Amino acid sequence: MPLHLPRHLETALWEHVQREVPCECVGVIGAQGAALRALYPLRNIARDPAHRYLADPASLLRALRAMEQEGLTLAAIYHSHPHGRARPSRSDLDLAEYRVPYLIADVERHDLRAYLLPQGEEVELTIDERGTDFS
Structure with a gap:
């Protein structure tokens, strides 16, 4: 099933990515049904944040509670690879x-891709220019 990311959420995601360079960023996206509605940047507490991500449990819990209050569910997780391709790394697969x-x-190539992990299967990702609900 394709994932339709509204342009304003894509913009917010890339802004978060750029704020965290040279470190990896991490965040979650909430949805109402199939419609992606909100982006929640999280704090990366990995020991080596330039090459790994680990979401701060407290910030993840706050984001999940905010989603619940807004009638949203967890729909996607995002993170950046400042020095690598937009493909799952070994640690991405292991920690899914x-x-x-x-x-x-992929920060260097400005490429954004989606996967089901730990299988590594790529998911079709489209950027919705209008922010339309495709559900």
Whole structure:
């Protein structure tokens, strides 16, 4: 099933990516049904944040509670690769915990892709210019 990311959320995601360079960023996206509605940047607490990400549990919990209050559900997780391609790394595959698409942003090539992890299957990702609900 394709993932339709509204342009304003894509813009917010890339702004978060740029704020964190040279480190990896991490965040989650909430949806109402199939419509992606909100982006929640999280704090990366990995020991080597330039090459790994680990979402701060407290900021993840705050984001999940905010989604619940707004009537949203967890729809996707995103993170960046400042020094690598928009493909899952070994640690991305090993640490995948949620059954939602994982978006990976390649900072150098400005490439954004989505995958189901830990399988590594790519998910079709489209940028919705209008912010239309495709559900």
